[in-house]
Amino acid sequence: MPKLSKKEMIWSYSQMFRIRKMEEKLMEVFAKGEIPGFIHVCIGQEATPVAVCSHLTDSDYMANTHRGHGHALAKGITSEMFMAELFGRSNGPCRGRAGSMHLADMNLGILGANGIVGGGIPIANGAAFAAKYNKTDQVTVCFFGEGATDEGTFHESLNLASVMNLPIVFVCENNGWAEFTPQSVHMTIKDISQRAASYNIPAKTVSNDFLEIHDAAGKFIEKARQGNGPSLLEVQSSRWHGHFVGDPQKYREPEDIESAMKRDCIAEFEKFLLENKIISKKANQNIQEEIEQEIEAAVEFARQSPVPDASELIEELWV
């Protein structure tokens, strides 16, 4: 596995920072009522999408979840297109029909976030099957949470991927909370990676550390690319906020939230970069400012983007 260059580390850090700031901005505009419906932010989990997707090209496929903003941003969607879709505007990649919970962008291999827990896992298998069938070297990455591993689709899909030797990496972001329920209530194991053993799929559990995730994901993705079948990577991640934005988290002890926030993958990586003089304070500040400007501009772009006409409602029922 090639070692990460300084440039790659700085880029990865900037992408993690971009996801965090995007989520914070979304919470702000959501609270103002500019975006209707539900949004689910991934603050605390930014390391995983960036570390995994940095090994992928635009032609590799990705399936993800309702908590999917980070995945889409890491897979390469522009801030403007992302925000336009979340605002439900006609120029979003899904014409605004998908919004936060179903965002897709096939130009970047983003098959579509899924509102059904576990719903994206078999779909990811299908993309991996298509790549194998067409004898390309495309890899599919499938993100889901630990809650989804209680679904039948998870087990059916891991077995199918194993039997069919599909070029796929299953990435479980275990943030400890399946909506409002802690892991200890809905399963008796600690490591999701144990579940892969039933399907003869190699698996690894790593912490919420960018470099650790990057290294493990790189090995699994390369294995899939070489035609050596599926793997499962579990990241023991942390969810800082509620299931959805506005969730008061009455089911959660304040200490649990505090302890989750102590594991800040971005602050830790930033510290690593500064201490090892990979990035200067000044360069760091510049990156942060640029990203904050980019996000402001994206929000403004979305606000100015066309609102769909009601006549678009019945378009495209059939091809």
Add this chain to the structure above:
Amino acid sequence: MKEIRYIQGVKEAIHEEMEKDKRVVLIGEDVGKPGGAFGASNGLWKQFGSERVIDTPISEAGIVGMAAGAAACGLRPIVEIMFMDFMTVCMDGIVNQIAKMRYMFGSQYSMPIVIRTPGGGGLNAGPQHSQCLEAWFAHIPGLKVVMPSTPYDVKGILKASIRDDNPVIVVENKALHALKGEIPEEDYVVEIGKADIKKTGSDVTVVATSRMVHESLKAATTLSEEGIDIEVIDLISISPWDRETVFNSIAKTNHLVIAHEAVKQCGIGAEIAASVAEEILDELDAPIVRVGAPFVPVPFNLEQAYLPNTQDVISAVKKTLERSL
């Protein structure tokens, strides 16, 4: 022309489309070397290999979801769900994913998927292997639903379905699998969304689906001996359905009977009856009469008492004529 059985029509359609288009793959339980539980893929595995004729674990949700992903990435999967009753264990894939993906994602990709599945009774297979659930799928925007009744229609509409860029549920009736009929030697398709008038008549329009088309044709023979001339429309497509052909027929006969094997409550007959009442009630000279199964599960022992038959169609026709203005 040549004579084949219904199940042979299914196989020929898959075979010919697989030969023509390498993007077409067949996925299902026992579809490979065993040739399918009802023989619909007999010999296909030998010709196309396990890359294109894929035997899967018993994982309907996994299979249907996989078809969705494969279709999104350019393949054209045909999925066999061995019994229509098993559609229940892959409803998320069909209803929340496949039916919505193209619309929801702003037409970034299509969902050219065929799910073919045998429904209906006749094998004494009991409550979990005998249902007609087509109305569920007709209730979902984004799915096309067809249920051909003859070898000619099944071959032609299955070919059309495989070529269609929309997801199509093809419902066969197990009791029809052995039915013989003539088909042309050359390539042909039966258009989705078009009904077929299987027998013209002037007194009563009978709109029938699948096996009930044959029961209605038998009823037509009996009724003609009594001087009653019914028109039998084979709906073939449930969604979208051919309103024009049905409405034109009613304008001629002024009487409507609808016959399907599914339970009468909330069946496709309810939709047709409601549409007729909304659009052309003034064309009717008598109440609409529906023929359908009673509102109970399909029992193992009393299946023949359960299944709607020729006599039920005859009674329905007479009932509407008795109420005629």
